[in-house]
Amino acid sequence: MFLDRLKNFKSYKTETTPCRVKLSSNENPYELPEWLKERISEEVKKIPFNRYPDPTSKELKEVIADFYGVKPENIVLGNGSDELIHLLITVVGEINKPVMYPVPTFPMYQVSADILGRPKIEFPLDSNFQLSKKEIDKAIEKNPQLAFFASPNNPTGNTFDKNLIKYTAENNIFTAVDEAYIDFSDKENFLIEALSSDRIVVLRTMSKIGLAGIRLGVLIAREDIAMEIDKARPPFNITYPTQVIGKVVLTEGREEIKKQIEKIISERKRVMNELEKIEKIKVYPSDANFFLIKVPDGDKVHKLLIQEGVLVRNMSHLPMMENCLRVSIGKPEENDFFLNAVKKVIKEI
Numbered sequence: 001m002f003l004d005r006l007k008n009f010k011s012y013k014t015e016t017t018p019c020r021v022k023l024s025s026n027e028n029p030y031e032l033p034e035w036l037k038e039r040i041s042e043e044v045k046k047i048p049f050n051r052y053p054d055p056t057s058k059e060l061k062e063v064i065a066d067f068y069g070v071k072p073e074n075i076v077l078g079n080g081s082d083e084l085i086h087l088l089i090t091v092v093g094e095i096n097k098p099v100m101y102p103v104p105t106f107p108m109y110q111v112s113a114d115i116l117g118r119p120k121i122e123f124p125l126d127s128n129f130q131l132s133k134k135e136i137d138k139a140i141e142k143n144p145q146l147a148f149f150a151s152p153n154n155p156t157g158n159t160f161d162k163n164l165i166k167y168t169a170e171n172n173i174f175t176a177v178d179e180a181y182i183d184f185s186d187k188e189n190f191l192i193e194a195l196s197s198d199r200i201v202v203l204r205t206m207s208k209i210g211l212a213g214i215r216l217g218v219l220i221a222r223e224d225i226a227m228e229i230d231k232a233r234p235p236f237n238i239t240y241p242t243q244v245i246g247k248v249v250l251t252e253g254r255e256e257i258k259k260q261i262e263k264i265i266s267e268r269k270r271v272m273n274e275l276e277k278i279e280k281i282k283v284y285p286s287d288a289n290f291f292l293i294k295v296p297d298g299d300k301v302h303k304l305l306i307q308e309g310v311l312v313r314n315m316s317h318l319p320m321m322e323n324c325l326r327v328s329i330g331k332p333e334e335n336d337f338f339l340n341a342v343k344k345v346i347k348e349i
């Protein structure tokens with residue numbers, strides 16, 4: 001009875017079938033190098049595990065501020081950016097006023113809005129997966145107070161028109177630009193706007209650049225905005241290990257992260273070029289560490305790829321995503337394994 005509200009609720013699901021090559025979760029395929037793990041171990045050993053962590057994550061925030069070229073006061077930290085999305089939907093505007101976002105996109109905007117019982121305005125991207133001003137205008141008419149734009153977008157991989165995101169903010173809507181994949185893009189980001197506007201914030205995450213396991217998301221905003229949002233954050237959401245590991249990796253491991261990102265970007269180019277040679281596959285442009293393809297039969301190709309030992313994300317059942325699969329970039333040998341598998345499978349279709 002007390003939980004009736006959740007009866008028809010669908011929680012966030014990931015693909016879990018064990019496979020030799022996992023290209024389904026947009027992770028960084030590279031592990032941290034051994035020397036960096038050693039350094040982490042040394043620091044983790046010093047943690048007083050019986051004590052609560054610093055609720056303000058002061059030292060970690062200083063390191064992250066330096067990493068992004070902002071001030072610690074511009075930052076709110078979350079247990080992954082998932083938590084920050086939930087926090088924004090909880091605190092921005094009135095809870096009975098809608099949150100708007102384009103579809104298809106990252107499902108957590110919908111999941112969090114549903115958990116919190118907040119109305120949603122889902123508006124479609126156009127056939128190139130771009131924002132349409134007409135659809136944004138229609139959404140704005142319904143008086144939303146909060147908007148999410150994942151740019152580059154998941155699962156489509158493309159970056160949205162900056163002016164249309166700004167246009168939403170100009171229409172008095174608090175606008176969160178989710179830049180989870182910006183490290184793989186050469187397009188302009190929203191940092192300058194976030195630091196100067198009272199209604200634009202940026203979301204970043206350490207998950208895509210090699211630290212998905214420690215759960216560390218970052219919200220960047222003007223100081224006064226960050227300070228208000230931070231009031232509603234659970235006090236010890238950033239664990240002691242996360243604070244310590246984050247500090248070590250983002251200081252001593254910075255060069256390593258940069259190298260890994262460069263390798264992923266160059267592999268993205270190579271793999272997409274290879275796939276473009278296959279007649280039956282449509283490859284969509286990508287600014288992220290994954291890309292989307294359209295195949296003749298999404299369910300079948302997905303299943304056959306699993307039989308070949310490759311797990312990708314089947315998007316076929318989402319609106320506008322018929323027969324689409326999302327493929328994360330792996331290590332070169334994993335990408336070769338995927339390319340061989342996909343060539344074989346496509347021949348069988």
Ligand code: PMP
Nearest residue numbers: 080081082106150154180205207
């Ligand atoms: N935003 C987007 C667009 C994402 O794709 C993801 C992860 N799939 C997230 C946020 C959440 O990232 P985190 O691991 O920091 O919770």
